[in-house]
Amino acid sequence: MTVTGPAELLATWEAGLAERGAARALLLHRAARPDAAPNALASAPLGERAADLFALRRALFGDRMEITLSCTVPGCDAALECELDAGELAAARPRPPEDGLRVDEGEWTVRFRLPTPADLAAVAAARAPDGTTARRLLAARCALAARRAGRPATVEEVAALPDPVLKRFAAAAEDADPGAELTLEIACPECGAATPAELDIAAYLWTELDAWARDLLLDVHLLASAYGWSEPEILALSPLRRRYYLELCADA
Numbered sequence: 001m002t003v004t005g006p007a008e009l010l011a012t013w014e015a016g017l018a019e020r021g022a023a024r025a026l027l028l029h030r031a032a033r034p035d036a037a038p039n040a041l042a043s044a045p046l047g048e049r050a051a052d053l054f055a056l057r058r059a060l061f062g063d064r065m066e067i068t069l070s071c072t073v074p075g076c077d078a079a080l081e082c083e084l085d086a087g088e089l090a091a092a093r094p095r096p097p098e099d100g101l102r103v104d105e106g107e108w109t110v111r112f113r114l115p116t117p118a119d120l121a122a123v124a125a126a127r128a129p130d131g132t133t134a135r136r137l138l139a140a141r142c143a144l145a146a147r148r149a150g151r152p153a154t155v156e157e158v159a160a161l162p163d164p165v166l167k168r169f170a171a172a173a174e175d176a177d178p179g180a181e182l183t184l185e186i187a188c189p190e191c192g193a194a195t196p197a198e199l200d201i202a203a204y205l206w207t208e209l210d211a212w213a214r215d216l217l218l219d220v221h222l223l224a225s226a227y228g229w230s231e232p233e234i235l236a237l238s239p240l241r242r243r244y245y246l247e248l249c250a251d252a
Helices: 006-016 021-032 046-061 086-090 117-126 131-142 155-159 163-176 201-227 231-235 239-251
Strands: 064-070 079-085 101-105 108-112 143-148 182-187 194-199
Touching (some): 006 021, 006 231, 021 117, 046 086, 046 117, 064 194, 079 182, 101 163, 108 163, 117 131, 131 143, 143 155
Antiparallel strands (some): 101 108, 182 194
């Protein structure tokens, strides 16, 4: 992966300050794949986006990722820690069949494609009243072709797919795109219970990018004050040279 330069990363960070959730994740995905077509990122499978963000994280901050949380067992609250390898997670790419995901359940035969960020955004915008309705909306968006009792299903029928079909679709999507959701099971060193935790790589990466950007802007401020250099001139310095100049400022 070609690492985006510091000026471009700062622009991504600045734009992301006013965004949340899906919009911020899209900004990070653009930073990971700056040459991608405008609509390509929104229509990529969720696991592909996750892999791209893990690859960006690896390029910016290295392979080692530390995860910390608290035990969820009442009365325990012990600190839990684990480490992940961003390089390994970046290699977990979707493996969808060429003709889509086929689900045969009862009188139904449906071919689905993998869910994308655009699908999740559309379902969220619809403000589904409960989880089942949201899953049904998502499945209807991802359905490529559907037959019921041997005949083509109507749009209304596809919009009301039964629960067994929804469950089969979810299982098939998980098998084909295991990186779409990363759920960890961390054993508590105190009580021994396993605490599940879902890792949102976009949120994790944003936290790191935010800290990096604020540190870099402080560096710019200090070097501009000491030498009168402009921000572009300071950002053009390598991190090593920038750190050396900062040490000289501290020793002065």
